[in-house]
Amino acid sequence: MVKLDNELNIPPIALGTWSWGSGNNGGDQIFGNHLNKDNLKSVFDAGMKCGLNLWDTAAVYAMGDSETILGDYLQNVDRKDVILSTKFTPRSAQDVEHPMETMLDGSLKRLHTDYTDIYWIHNAADVKKWTPQLVPLVKSGKIKHIGLSNHNLADLKLAASILAESGLKISAVQNHYSLLYRASEKAKIIDYCKQNNIIFFSYMVLEQGALSGKYDMNHPLPEGSRRAKEYNPILPKLEKLIQTMREIGKDKNLSVAQVATAWAIAKGTVPILGVTKPAHVEDALAASKVALTEDECLLMEKLAYETSVDTRGVWEKPMI
Structure with missing residues (x-):
């Protein structure tokens, strides 16, 4: 467990x-x-019971439906x-x-908080335009900590300088990071976070199931989905x-998905699953x-590199 800004x-x-x-x-598409x-109520209850109490959502996930649930x-x-x-x-x-x-305000209303x-x-659509708009929302108390997602290193440094003018800082970074996509590591973003006491959250650690061990050529992902x-x-x-992940997990009583998750933790990140x-x-857990x-x-990491696949999402700007 780590502390966010103490x-x-x-x-x-x-x-x-x-x-x-x-x-x-949404989840269907x-x-x-x-x-x-x-x-999903049993899922929420399970998380709270075992102490995994950080819930990550977004206004655009099912256009508010995720937040509403x-x-x-x-x-x-x-x-x-x-x-x-x-x-x-x-x-x-x-x-x-x-x-x-x-x-x-729409998110807070749906979340009842x-x-x-x-x-x-x-995403870093326009750092100079959007970053300053966080300031009054933090000072009003509606936002406790600032996070930036899908920003490259130059974006992060620019945003940090803008926030510093108001005495604020970046508390967290959330980027796509997995065995198959380590751009944030290669771009020194994870190093930057460690040097500046910023928590790095890794998303798509399981690559939407491709690194779960559940799917293969004979058992593909559900057709009709993105x-x-x-x-x-x-x-x-x-x-x-x-297969190698399966072998590593066997001695530790871990599934392939759990091995992928343990790898992300070993790299000093907080996976979002x-x-x-x-x-x-x-x-x-x-x-x-x-x-x-x-x-x-x-x-x-060696075997992942040898696959030569690129899983950068269409919404992501290059990190390098």
């Missing part, structure tokens, strides 16, 4: 809700899931027992006088890596308690 105790794994809800950019508040559950717990993480997405900003505050523990600018279109073609290239079943939460050796990490 205030929040951050669990070793954050729980993601991108696949919760349906509709535009992206993941092939069809999950609503009736399906999470907010429904939050009404039955003490707000101080939950760490909330949601996002401002520039491309979805309304043409109003205060677009960031408008989007944030008057503040968010971490508020992220979802992840199937993007990942099924590369499954043959992952066989050797997946999408959870849709109580078992996913239990597996995440177990993975957080197992340490991989340096040799095991290096072997997996």
